[in-house]
Amino acid sequence: MTAYFERLGETMFRATRATEGAWNVEEQHIAPTFGLLAHLMQLEHSSRHEHPLTLGKVTYDILGVIPIDIVEVQVRVLRPGRTIELIEATLSHDGRPAAVGRAWFMKAHDTADAAGSAFPAMPPRGGMPTWDAPDWPGAFVRTPEIRRVEEFPGRAHAWVRPLLPLIEGEEVSAAARMLGYVDLANGLTPRVSPSEVAFPNLDLTAHLLREPVGDWIGFDTTMSIGPGGLGITHTVLHDEEGSVGTSVQELTIRPLPFGS
Template identity: 70%
Template sequence: MAAYFERLDENTYRATDATQGAWNIEEQHIAPVLGLLTHTLERDHAPRHEHPLPLARVSFDILGVIPIGEVEVEARVIRPGRTIELVEATVSHGGRAAATARGWFMKTHDTAGIAGSDFAPMPPRTGMPAWAADAWPGEFVRTPEILRAEEAPGRARSWLRPRVPLVEGESASPTARLMGLVDIANGLTPRVSPSEVAFPNLDLTAHLLRAPEGEWLGFDTTMSVGPTGLGITHTVLHDDNGPLGTSVQSLTVRPLA
């Protein structure tokens, strides 16, 4: 299966059909774009540090739709530092900014003796049924392997395994790999069928306790909708070693009828 992007030069990439979106198959799904932005943040950060700092938080704002085609990505340092650094990246199409990312990099310290969390553990993958995203069109939602246990519409726990490289011929970090998948959380357990209600997200913010490890990523997801068209998809992120962070997406909820 093709990678999501092919590099054309230092700042230009071509999206492949694997990025095909779920709301409109003529547009890119935003998830691989967020992975590409994270990849850009880390590539910009690393040369300035003998020992690159890990990403502690990355926030994305989605400014518009992106046709499947060429995109340009640029990065700049907002707040330089040896122990804390803030870097911003922007992806554009045809000269128009389509999404931005701001990533906080933070120096590590040994806190193993006090490490812990009260997030509920994920159920094991053994016996969890495979889930096909039949309610959604587009190629991207078919690129990861997905197992899902849904308690009710709007509440599910899922295990996902990426099967497509982010950029052809390039190694992406486990964090960039996660960020290239995490936006799919908004479609894992809709409260209402997407044929009846549209609920695209305007943003995504992830806070991380550590980088993910291993092939599988766990999503403990709750979707909530308010009375005036505002919604939230909240996910606790896991791997086989336990919780590793959270993501939150702001939704614009629009009945289609």
């Protein structure tokens, strides 16, 4: 496995076995799809702007499962602009939409004098043991290097280092690369065993403070479950220079055997 996707044309991509999902190994893990959609929205945006705007927010909705097969992505501009722009990308399999991403791009300004955050710092990864996701099947969760310390079920810190490119032979931005792994958060610290309760996410929204740097992505993750079948996984994202942004996933909590 050399990458998560192979480009077949302007809009067509073949998913590789590296995308094997954690709930079903015959379906794609949604994380690489999120990175793919971010990359293609950035490409479309950059093709029309001499000085591209900054990616600030991405919202993804998962419309259905995605087989490990050829997929198509269509990108359109919902709100063009010189200082703010909204772009949408839809990934389909065999003509059926399976995931939609919407990205806000914003004009950059020099705010270095006001920059700062009250998010707690990540613990250094040097003291963290390697984590091989023993409760999860599928190839994708084993493609990055993961180091994790779990305080208790539902609360953990992890450092993740991507080892495979998103698309074979194609450069992607640091933000798209990071967004291709953020969905890992939902499996980093389950409050209950995935052998007893299913908790797939319906969506993911990421708010960014800046472009990430370096090889490692830090996850400061908390998973919460409500009494009526709803859940939330919240993560503060970091790199080696500090906080980069946040992500939130809405979960559907379902006692096994998994039902519709």
